[in-house]
Every structure is written in structure tokens, then in C-alpha cells.
Amino acid sequence: MIQFTVGTLPCMTTLGGALKHFGVSATLRRRIKHSGTCTCNGQVIGLQNFVHTGDTICISLPVRQAFAPEPLAFTRVYEDRHLLVINKPAGLLMHPTAGQRSGTLANAVSYYYITSNQHCAYHPVHRLDKNTSGLCMIAKNPYVQSLFDHAPNRYYKRLYLALSTGYFPTPTATVHSPVGRAENSIIKRCVCLDGQKAHTDFVRLAAADTYSLLQVSLHTGRTHQIRVHCSYLGFPLLGDDLYGGTHELLSRQALHAYAMLFIHPITHKEIRLFALPPADMQALITEAGWDSLLAALSFSN
Structure with missing residues (x-):
């Protein structure tokens, strides 16, 4: 879920414009337009509707779970409702390939989400080679991933x-x-x-x-x-x-x-x-x- 409060607006602005200002990428805005549910102060609206300073916006998107869940062990280093950081062991692929459809970190994280009752998807913020070990960050929704991908000055x-x-x-x-x-x-x-x-x-x-x-x-x-x-x-x-x-x-x-x-x-x-x-x-x-x-x-x- 994406949730934010509309800040000061210099002119009349649609929800689509507010999302762009808030850092939501064009790709994600298209997903929201076609399959998302948007509310303003609890009322369902569309991207073409106008919003105002102080409005509370909530966006819900259906979770895309593209990887078969598998009970593979990994170590969690940090987790909150937005991010998961794991210590990836060497030898584990980040996601399935044409030659290997299972036994990857994506499969393991999908299984972890299901067993921990989390309705999240797998969105790597960066990737590590199969045989490189160490810290790897996974965003739990596409919006959080986009904040890293489309904000080069973010520390x-x-x-x-x-x-x-x-x-x-x-x-x-x-x-x-x-x-x-x-x-x-x-x-x-x-x-x-x-x-x-x-x-x-x-x-x-x-x-x-x-x-x-x-x-x-x-x-x-x-x-x-x-x-x-x-x-x-x-x-x-x-x-x-x-x-x-x-x-x-x-x-x-x-x-x-x-x-x-x-x-x-x-x-x-x-x-x-x-x-x-x-x-x-x-x-x-x-x-x-x-x-x-x-x-x-x-x-x-």
C-alpha cells in the first residue's frame, strides 16, 4: 500500500500529478491506473480526479507473486513493513532463469512471505551475483523499490x-x-x-x-x-x-x-x-x- 498526505499545491492538481510529485514512477502510475484502487480521505477516486492540500491518499495494488514458494533457509538481518534485508549465502541465484526455475532467493522469499502471512511481492533493490555473498535488500512493494530506482540522490x-x-x-x-x-x-x-x-x-x-x-x-x-x-x-x-x-x-x-x-x-x-x-x-x-x-x-x- 502507498499512503501519503498531499503537501502544499501551487495550483489545481490531479491525483496522477500528485503521485508523480510524490516520486511514483511512470511505470508504477500505469499499474495503478489499470489495476490499483485509490482513495482520498477514504473515498474511491481515479487518477484524473483533483486532490487538495492535506488530503490523505491510499493506493492498493494486487500482489504479483510470480515465483513458486520453496522452503529455503536464509538469514534476515533487517525487516519492517516496507523492506527486507537478508544475508544471502554464496551459491544462491537472485531469481529464476531459463536454466534454473527453482532453488533461488526469489523462491525462498516467496515462501517466507506466505508462512509469515505477509501479502508482499519480491522486488530486489539491487542484485548480487550467484556466488557473491552478503547483504541484499528486497522491497516489499513496487513503490518502495521505485524510490530507490528513481531517486539517484537518495543516500x-x-x-x-x-x-x-x-x-x-x-x-x-x-x-x-x-x-x-x-x-x-x-x-x-x-x-x-x-x-x-x-x-x-x-x-x-x-x-x-x-x-x-x-x-x-x-x-x-x-x-x-x-x-x-x-x-x-x-x-x-x-x-x-x-x-x-x-x-x-x-x-x-x-x-x-x-x-x-x-x-x-x-x-x-x-x-x-x-x-x-x-x-x-x-x-x-x-x-x-x-x-x-x-x-x-x-x-x-
């Missing part, structure tokens, strides 16, 4: 931990290199002149001859961006054989979304969430003697 930051091959040579590094699809591949990406703008920041937390521990911050969200930029720098992730790493120390890419900071789009409260790295990455961090570094990590680094 929303994610930080990753990565283990790169070799001794990372500098304390910090910034990569502004466009990422696009590699030639003759539907999966692999590469740095290329005709790619999409991509910006990644790296902070070296610790380094040894065999591998280094990095904190990574994304400013754009291109497919495989961190993996591509690490490889581009000459320090591919451990376990990432697609981009030059090997499986000698790890069987999947050593990448974990460990921290998330955002201003809640509905409550406007600051939310800070953390998830420790999983056992495979933790074992290598412990072996190198870097456990104490994890406790000191923060968003100020």
Missing part, C-alpha cells in the same frame, strides 16, 4: 569485502573505467570504451604476498563491476576463474557485501547494517591474522 551506500590475488600495491585506488559485455560472451564483462560508466573505490585493509584484503565501494552498479575492475587492475579476486583468479584457495569469487547504510525512504531514519564474511572467506582472513581488522571496519573508512 544509499554498500560496502564489500574482497580478497584479491597477490599484494595489492597501494593504500587506495579509484577506477573510472566503463564496463561492457565481452565479445563473443553473454556472461563475461570487460573494460571497454563503448561500455557503461563504472566507478569503483578500493581501500587496502591488509596485504600479503599471496592475497590482499580490500574494502570496496560501488558508485555505479554494472554487472560484475568489482570483479572486472579487480581484474583490470591486475589483481583478480581469489576463486574468480572467469576473470583471471584460480580455485586454489577458494571455490568461488572472494566477494562479500558486508555493510549497508541508507536513509529509509518511508521513515527517513538512518539504517546501518553489517554481516560478517562467511566461513570460506573468514578462514583465509583468520589464516592471515587479519581478524582484528574486521572489528574496526566502519563507513568512515
Whole structure:
């Protein structure tokens, strides 16, 4: 449900205009027009009807449940009536594909909604690769998702931990290199002149001859961006054989979304969430003697 109070209006405004002003995307406004129920102060109205300052608007949309529910375990890190943040394990796809129709996070969340008596849908705010672990945000309705998708200035930051091959040579590094699809591949990406703008920041937390521990911050969200930029720098992730790493120390890419900071789009409260790295990455961090570094990590680094 979308609910808001109409603010000060400089001129006569329809409900459709008020929704646009309130940040509802054109796509969602079309859904509301064709299948939503709108009320103003408890009375049913249409998008073409005028609204006034102080009116209470409520929008209801039928829940689209497109994924078969499956009882797959996942860890909830944060939840309210608008958002669900989970700690995704490595090896779990975000949603079904042509080759895999079940056993995904979408199936697991659909099952959780049913068993917890929540009439919500699955709307990922961002996506993690199948073999990347860590914090993943799911909006419970399309409006909340649209507030993140269509408000680029809204404060929303994610930080990753990565283990790169070799001794990372500098304390910090910034990569502004466009990422696009590699030639003759539907999966692999590469740095290329005709790619999409991509910006990644790296902070070296610790380094040894065999591998280094990095904190990574994304400013754009291109497919495989961190993996591509690490490889581009000459320090591919451990376990990432697609981009030059090997499986000698790890069987999947050593990448974990460990921290998330955002201003809640509905409550406007600051939310800070953390998830420790999983056992495979933790074992290598412990072996190198870097456990104490994890406790000191923060968003100020």
C-alpha cells in the first residue's frame, strides 16, 4: 500500500500529478491506473480526479507473486513493513532463469512471505551475483523499490569485502573505467570504451604476498563491476576463474557485501547494517591474522 498526505499545491492538481510529485514512477502510475484502487480521505477516486492540500491518499495494488514458494533457509538481518534485508549465502541465484526455475532467493522469499502471512511481492533493490555473498535488500512493494530506482540522490551506500590475488600495491585506488559485455560472451564483462560508466573505490585493509584484503565501494552498479575492475587492475579476486583468479584457495569469487547504510525512504531514519564474511572467506582472513581488522571496519573508512 502507498499512503501519503498531499503537501502544499501551487495550483489545481490531479491525483496522477500528485503521485508523480510524490516520486511514483511512470511505470508504477500505469499499474495503478489499470489495476490499483485509490482513495482520498477514504473515498474511491481515479487518477484524473483533483486532490487538495492535506488530503490523505491510499493506493492498493494486487500482489504479483510470480515465483513458486520453496522452503529455503536464509538469514534476515533487517525487516519492517516496507523492506527486507537478508544475508544471502554464496551459491544462491537472485531469481529464476531459463536454466534454473527453482532453488533461488526469489523462491525462498516467496515462501517466507506466505508462512509469515505477509501479502508482499519480491522486488530486489539491487542484485548480487550467484556466488557473491552478503547483504541484499528486497522491497516489499513496487513503490518502495521505485524510490530507490528513481531517486539517484537518495543516500544509499554498500560496502564489500574482497580478497584479491597477490599484494595489492597501494593504500587506495579509484577506477573510472566503463564496463561492457565481452565479445563473443553473454556472461563475461570487460573494460571497454563503448561500455557503461563504472566507478569503483578500493581501500587496502591488509596485504600479503599471496592475497590482499580490500574494502570496496560501488558508485555505479554494472554487472560484475568489482570483479572486472579487480581484474583490470591486475589483481583478480581469489576463486574468480572467469576473470583471471584460480580455485586454489577458494571455490568461488572472494566477494562479500558486508555493510549497508541508507536513509529509509518511508521513515527517513538512518539504517546501518553489517554481516560478517562467511566461513570460506573468514578462514583465509583468520589464516592471515587479519581478524582484528574486521572489528574496526566502519563507513568512515
